[in-house]
Amino acid sequence: MDFAIHITGFVAVYIFMLAAFAGWVIIGGVPAILHTPLMSGSNFVHGIVVVGGMFALLNASTIQEQAFGFVAVLLGAGNVAGGYTVTNRMLAMFKTSAHPAHGHAKSKHPKSV
């Protein structure tokens, strides 16, 4: 059996269309307070490009390919690591907001959520 993935013509267009629709629906109706964390979170998700970089670098056979593959992995890894830490730091703060009664942030009216 051959497990190499072949995506041609319309199949690619279908994948793109459905993925775009999924992205649109997933984000639809998000409250304004989450705009920044979500931008950062989706920024992290496109860090998956690092996987493509790894593929390109591991299959490189010329100096040019190696150089650009290296740059791709370097930048992609930066995208992943940075996107994750920044998003995680932002979202960790929402823990206390979502459950004010349990967090360190005690409101004067903790039960009024």
Added chain:
Amino acid sequence: MTLPNIALLIIGAVDLVAAFLFMYGLKRMSSPVTAPSGIHVAGLGMLVAVLASFLYVLDVGAAARPFLMVNMSLCGLALVLGGGVAWMAGRKVPMTAMPQMVALYNGAGGGAAAAIAAAELLGGKAPGVTALVVTLVGAMIGCISLSGSLIAWAKLQEVLKEPLRFAGQFTFNLLILLATFVIGAFLVYLSQGGSWKVLTTDDVIYIFFACALLYGIAMTLPIGGADMPVVISIYNAATGLAVGLEGFVLANPALMIAGMVVGAAGTLLTLLMARAMNRSVSNVIFTNFGGAKVKSHGHMKGSLKPVAAADAAIFMHYAKSVIIVPGYGLAAAQAQQKLFDFVKQLQSSGVSVKFAIHPVAGRMPGQMDVLLAEAGVPYDMIVQLDDINDAFATTDVCLVIGANDVVNPAARTDKSSPIFGMPILNADRAKHCYCVKRGQGKGYAGIMNALFFEDNTNMVYGDANVVLGEMIEAVKGLGKAAAE
């Protein structure tokens, strides 16, 4: 089953799981209750996808096999170096500088997509016209996202202070864009057996990349700092699209799906942000208002009436209700914690206090919510524009701290104002208004604020941190006097 085939099977299965985890993670991130776990879910997807990608070593082509050890070392080095530096930077960056940090990471993603395209193009690996065109389009978008994000970073970091504008800029930018398209088309022609004796194909590829990078710079330079969040969001969507397109070239559905999901989500986020500023996206890119020099600040009616911080504090102490409008100035002074201390004082003397958040408060939509959350302000005290705007009319005091353009009533009344039509917080409708401000300067959009000149407005000049310190002391003093 051969070893390479097993590798491909595992990679395929893991990438499928990763694609699912990305979408599920993003879904969880779109609600405040589940958001913190969302990034962990997406992070897990990333981790397994990267680990599985090492299995590519079992399936490298014959041409690359002699270089395998070198390539693997380079790969490890790049992962550790790029990941390490970004990780450290991401941990250290203060919350106020978050938008430009997101811009940097986003540019890195776009750059990575462009670099993959460069490796594919220079290696002559893109088979057929379709793959070549997709590679080129992805490369172009990635390059624009990279150089544009860097300019956006420079503007938010205030390395670049003034928007750069010159006569004929629009035409100039259009020409660069056209040149990029033409060179791209020429590359397709070369790949189909066309020939050109002046430059090698590789040189043409480099020129193509240079043009795309230049366009990203030229497109971003004239846009003012106030519009940068929308621009960063556009580039975020663009990077997603570039990643998706390169995913097609590499026949990697995980890249295609993750990239396209981000492309669509980023587009929607961009539209939501632009709508919050009551502007269209094309308006942001082409009309260049943010940071524009406006001449109309000469004829403001009324005068600026400064008062001492202590007087304002005592007035608020005896008020029934206070709405606080925080802005970037508060965050820049790192005074969120002090503000919340002052708020707790007011609450303990029976004043009802709310925070009113404009969708574009801070430098990025939702940034102010994050900054208040960091200071420990509970969720239920933070109210968004639409839910609080009617309450201003029945509120005793509105305290504006470090916010400016988002409370400028000119947006409602003055058709000549560049922010006319932008939804604002109705601070001017409160019975009394105090504006804490460092100096008599203008807001981020570079225009005078009519609110400061209203009859029921008083200015409290000073650094937010110092002013709040004085306010806390003044209210403390009242408590002592009452006890004696």
